[in-house]
Amino acid sequence: MLSKIAAAAALLLAFPLTTAPASAHGARVAPLSLGQAVQLLPSGDESRDGYQRSSFKHWVDADRDSCNTRAEVLIAESRSEPAIEAGCKVTAGEWYSYYDGVTLTAPGGLDIDHMVPLAEAWDSGASAWTPARRQAYANDLDADRSLVAVTARSNRSKADQDPADWQPPLADARCTYATDWVATKLRWQLAVDDRERSALTELAASCGQETVDYQTAP
Secondary structure (H helix, E strand, O other): OHHHHHHHHHHHHHOOOOOOOOOOOOOEEEEEEHHHHHHHOOEOOOOOOOOOHHHOOOOOOOOOOOOOHHHHHHHHHOOOOOEEEOOOEEEEOOEEEOOOOEEEOOHHHEEEEEOOOHHHHHHOOHHHOOHHHHHHHHOOOOOOOOEEEEEHHHHHHHOOOOOOOOOOOOHHHHHHHHHHHHHHHHHOOOOEOHHHHHHHHHHHHOOOOOEEEEEOOO
16 A cells, blocks of 8 residues: 555646646746746637726825825836935836846836736636726736836837747846746736647747746736
8 A cells, every 4th residue: 555655646646737727816826947837827818808098097095095006116116216205206216127138227119018918818817807996906006917117119019019029129028028928917817829838838948947936816
């Protein structure tokens, strides 16, 4: 009997699990390799029928501290103490746009990018959400990967494209980008289509050190 148990244990070590157990909303999932995380993404066909950007209300002041979501991200991501005027108007700081490796000190040159664009989220499952859940997604300050301050030029180049059609111009940023993308989709249980999964799988193959951890959205 003991020999059978030992053999089973050895088999498990030889073939590690490639899927994570289902988790309740708000639960944190243990880190996975990027390749494993890509395989956990649900599959689905994408449809943009009925999409309007206004379906995702942003930027809001969810905690009513006078700082809306854009300001909150600018404050959190500034590498120096940001200058903030009345009404939580951020006027200066230091931000590194990791998509293109550019550092800015004036917030006017920055966009707050939804890691998975609103239109892509709609295509991937958010069309079935309630307005309240779409608002929560569009203003997600509870996960560092969901929103990122980047140059307006790089954000507008990305637009609503997924990694099959757009990746950061800075090659060194692409593994981080793929990790952030996958973590965001897993957090919100958004689907991927075949082209998207193929692009992410290819990226994962060259990003051996990247791991994905995420907390499922409430």
